[in-house]
Amino acid sequence: MTTLTPPTVVIDPTPLPPPETPWQRLRREFFANKLAVSGLVLLLLAIGVAVFAPWISPQNPYDIGKLDIFDSKLPPGSKDAAGTMTYWLGTDSQARDLLSAIFYGLRTSLMVGGISVAAALVIGSIVGLAAAYFGGWVDALLMRIVDIQLSFPSILVALILLAILGKGVDKVILALVIVQWAYFARAARGAALVERAKEYVEAAQCMALGSPRILLRHMLPNCLPPLIVIATIDLAHAIALESTLSFLGVGVPVTEPSLGMLIANGFEFMLSGHYWISFFPGIALALAIVGINLVGDHLRDILNPHNAH
Amino acid sequence: MLAFIIRRLLQALLVMAVMSGLVFVGLYVVGDPVSMMASPEATELERDAIRANFGLDKPLLEQYAIFMSHAVRFDFGKSFLTGQSAMGLILERMPATLELAVVAMTLAGLVGVPLGIWAGLRPDALSTRGIMTGSVLGFSLPNFWVGLMLIMVFAVYLGWVPASGRGKTVMLGPLDLSVLTLDGWSRLILPACTIAMAKAALIIRVTRAATREALPMDYIKFARAKGLAWSRILRVHLLKNILIPIVTVFGLEFGQVVAFAVVTETIFAWPGMGKLLLDSIITLDRPVVVAYLILIVFFLVMLNLVTDILYSVLDPRVRLQAAKA
Numbered sequence: 001m002t003t004l005t006p007p008t009v010v011i012d013p014t015p016l017p018p019p020e021t022p023w024q025r026l027r028r029e030f031f032a033n034k035l036a037v038s039g040l041v042l043l044l045l046a047i048g049v050a051v052f053a054p055w056i057s058p059q060n061p062y063d064i065g066k067l068d069i070f071d072s073k074l075p076p077g078s079k080d081a082a083g084t085m086t087y088w089l090g091t092d093s094q095a096r097d098l099l100s101a102i103f104y105g106l107r108t109s110l111m112v113g114g115i116s117v118a119a120a121l122v123i124g125s126i127v128g129l130a131a132a133y134f135g136g137w138v139d140a141l142l143m144r145i146v147d148i149q150l151s152f153p154s155i156l157v158a159l160i161l162l163a164i165l166g167k168g169v170d171k172v173i174l175a176l177v178i179v180q181w182a183y184f185a186r187a188a189r190g191a192a193l194v195e196r197a198k199e200y201v202e203a204a205q206c207m208a209l210g211s212p213r214i215l216l217r218h219m220l221p222n223c224l225p226p227l228i229v230i231a232t233i234d235l236a237h238a239i240a241l242e243s244t245l246s247f248l249g250v251g252v253p254v255t256e257p258s259l260g261m262l263i264a265n266g267f268e269f270m271l272s273g274h275y276w277i278s279f280f281p282g283i284a285l286a287l288a289i290v291g292i293n294l295v296g297d298h299l300r301d302i303l304n305p306h307n308a309h
Numbered sequence: 310m311l312a313f314i315i316r317r318l319l320q321a322l323l324v325m326a327v328m329s330g331l332v333f334v335g336l337y338v339v340g341d342p343v344s345m346m347a348s349p350e351a352t353e354l355e356r357d358a359i360r361a362n363f364g365l366d367k368p369l370l371e372q373y374a375i376f377m378s379h380a381v382r383f384d385f386g387k388s389f390l391t392g393q394s395a396m397g398l399i400l401e402r403m404p405a406t407l408e409l410a411v412v413a414m415t416l417a418g419l420v421g422v423p424l425g426i427w428a429g430l431r432p433d434a435l436s437t438r439g440i441m442t443g444s445v446l447g448f449s450l451p452n453f454w455v456g457l458m459l460i461m462v463f464a465v466y467l468g469w470v471p472a473s474g475r476g477k478t479v480m481l482g483p484l485d486l487s488v489l490t491l492d493g494w495s496r497l498i499l500p501a502c503t504i505a506m507a508k509a510a511l512i513i514r515v516t517r518a519a520t521r522e523a524l525p526m527d528y529i530k531f532a533r534a535k536g537l538a539w540s541r542i543l544r545v546h547l548l549k550n551i552l553i554p555i556v557t558v559f560g561l562e563f564g565q566v567v568a569f570a571v572v573t574e575t576i577f578a579w580p581g582m583g584k585l586l587l588d589s590i591i592t593l594d595r596p597v598v599v600a601y602l603i604l605i606v607f608f609l610v611m612l613n614l615v616t617d618i619l620y621s622v623l624d625p626r627v628r629l630q631a632a633k634a
Contacts, residue, residue, distance in 0.1 A: 035442070148324055151609060153568030160602070163590040164335035240451050244572055247453050248587060263454055267576075271472065275461050282454035290449040297445065 029302045039294025046288040050107040057100035058085060062255070071095040073274050090276040092265060098276065101262055102284045108258040109285065112169060113239035116176035121231050123177065124184025129215050129223065131185070132192035143189065146182040154179040158241060162250040172251050176238050187230050191223035225303045232296035236289045243285055259285040314614060321610035325603050326377075332602055333376065336595045337369055363389060376599075385603065386596035388589075395596035399582050399604055404484040405475055406574070406581030410566040412488065413501040414559060417508035422555065424509075425516020426543065432521065440513060447510025452569070456503040456576040463499060470495045473578035500577040504569070508562050515558045519551035526550075552623050560616030564609045 020028070030036055049056065071080050071087070072095040078087050089098040131142040149157070158175045165171040195201060196219065204214045243260025245251035247267075252258050257265070259281045266277025343356050343365065351359075360366040364375060376386060385396045428437040464472035476492035478485040487493025523529065528550070532542045570583030578584070582601065589597035 151324075151613065153565050153609075155571065156568045156605065159571065159587075159590065160332060160335075160598070163598070164332075236449065243451055244453055248572065248575060250590070260451075260453075263451075263457065267457060270457060270461055271465060273465065275465075278454070278457050279461070282451065282458070285454065286450045289451065290446065293445055293449045 026302060030298060033298050035294050036298035039291045039298070042287055042291025043295055046106060046284075046291060047110065049103055050110045053100075053103040053107045057097075057103045059097040059100045061096040061101040061104055073269065073277070075274075076276050076280075089280045092262070092277045093269060098262075098280055101257070102259065102281050105257055105259040105262050105281060106284060106288065108169070108252060108256050109239050109242060109260070110288070112172055112176065112242045112252070112258065113235050116173045116180065116238050116242075117231055117235045119173070119177045120180035120234070121184050121227060124181040124186075125188040125220065125223070125227055127181065128185040128188025128190075129192045129219060132189045132196055133211065133215055133219070139189075142185065146185050149182040150186070154237075154241060155244065158245055159248070159250060162245060167250065167253045169252050169256055172242055172245065175245075176241060179241070180234055180238065183230060183234060184227060187226050188223055191226050192219055195219045195222045229296060229300045229303055232292060232299055236292040236296065239285070239292070240289055313617075317610060317614050321606060324610075325606045328602050328606060329376075329380070329599050330373065332599055333373055333595070334369065336593060336598060337372075363387070380603070385600035388597050389594045390589075390592055390597075395594075395600040396604070398597060399585060399601055402580060402582040402585050404486065405579060406567060406570045406583060408484075408486055408488060409497065409500055409504070409570065409573070409579060409581060410563060412497060413504035413566060414508060414563055416501055416505035417512055417562075418559065420505070421509040421512025422516050425513040426520050426547070426551075428513065429517040429520025429524070441517075444510040444513045447513075448507050450506075452503060452507050453572050453576055455506060456500065456573060459499050459503055460576070470499060472499075473576075475580055496577075500573050500579055503573055503576075504566055508566065511562060512555065512558060515554050516551065519554045520547065523547055523550050549623075553620060556619050556623060557616060560612055560619075564612050567608065568605065 030040075054060070071078075071091050072093050074080075074087055074091045074095075076088060076090040076098075078090065079085070080087065085097075087097050087099070089102070092098055092101060127142055127146075131139040158179050161175040161178060162171060165175060201214060201219060204218050209218075242251060243258060243263070246258050246260035247264040249264065252261060254261070262281035263278045263285070266274070266279075266281070270278050343359050357366070364372060367375070379386065383396070385394070387393060388395050388398055391398070424440050428440045431437050460472045463469050474496055476487050476494070476496040477490040478487045478493060479489040480486075487497055524547075529542060529546055532546050533539075537546075568583075570579075570581050571587050572583070573579065574581045574584040575587060586598065586601050588594075589601070
């Protein structure tokens, strides 16, 4: 550690840098792009606000006892009736502090988006890997289902599903998983087909390892990069789709409003000039989605083999 | 070619049958449409009469069999709510939705393709950075919120255009169009811009990628070596070759726009078939929902078919294969 200096370092004037691992390359290229970093900051900020909403909100917007109906539809920057609290972003029609409502709404939006994308990622990857690994009629059947599902616009599928399932956070998540798994299945199959032809899979098969083990321990880790990119971009889709469904009145219930629902609540008051009830939740939603898209967009550029530097 | 088309249509029929079955059963389980149809004071006898009138007293399987036997004769039942033919109701609303979609996609193309080519030609320019950042915003901003903000600025504060509804229409054959009147345009422009903004963002990205791929190709180099004017190379050599991905996106997105019309039409109270679908879902008007789905499956399949056929027209190297259908 102290005395053993290899002599080669002295002899060679330009030593080779240590080889960069793929993760180091990813990190270096990601942080080299200012837009991507600002996207990451936005995303982390949104997640932070969502997680800590109960502690950082000026008011608990769902504690009906605390709301004073005389404070409804106050413009941004107003004081409350007692003069002790400032509504920085105004209040909505039920006298809720809009800033607090946005914090809580972000919580619902991100949770629904995150859980549904994670579940879709797991289910879709397993289906895709299985299709690629087993081939034959399993592959043909699964991919036909994927094709048919992807030929339908996701908003329409989700709308019909929710009409059948009814309202509720769990039902929205279920509908979003059903809408999204097919994207992951298709991507996972594509990646797995490439991996399947490689020697390490053949080696694993020669060692008589079981199919689940080869699929999950050997092939899956190598198929992950494209799936992560899709998951990132899909998270933005899921959040936008959820807010759209809630806006249409078929999404989350009134007791757990997401950002989409806050926007919908403000819609009816907008024509009378109370713009802030719809405006600020929309800004919050847009910032979260832009952040996710910037991160996902840049990840895709880095992980795309055509663009490798 | 013919085998390819027939195969696609058969597949569409299968999807229509499966979808209608699923939705039929799904909506049957959800709730009793009679509670929506009868007045709250109706006696049980009157409710039974309504059930018998719409055939809702029969077992589910029999109801579905009756529905299918009528459906093959293009009769999709009557709306529970109005008693009119379900398909008739939808077809009546269709021109409004299609008009909105066509105008929006045209706007998106007129903005998106030139900007995309510009961005592809100058990958490192500041203007390109601006265009690309704008396009990230374009598809990141929640579409329904963009619509609301457009209403707020242009209808509420500036008062330039009305906030909702469809303006005066002129009958052109079987279609009633509002693009032919000034009043029609004043109400069409906001919803069309709402949709066009998101779609233009996508078209910019696809066009840019295609342009960057085409530029290093030999045919472009050869055309330059021949000394052709740059504008001619762009218009003839480049544009022809990047059309395929652009046409694909147009085809796919047109379907998306028609489906997404549910949202835009709700915001702008546009009397199209998307609004009708949402209303029918809320009132459990099963025949209208099922008829809408059958129509939209047919529409999407035809759209894909036309897109695929356009490929071989645009690029003679592409041959349609029945096996790949």
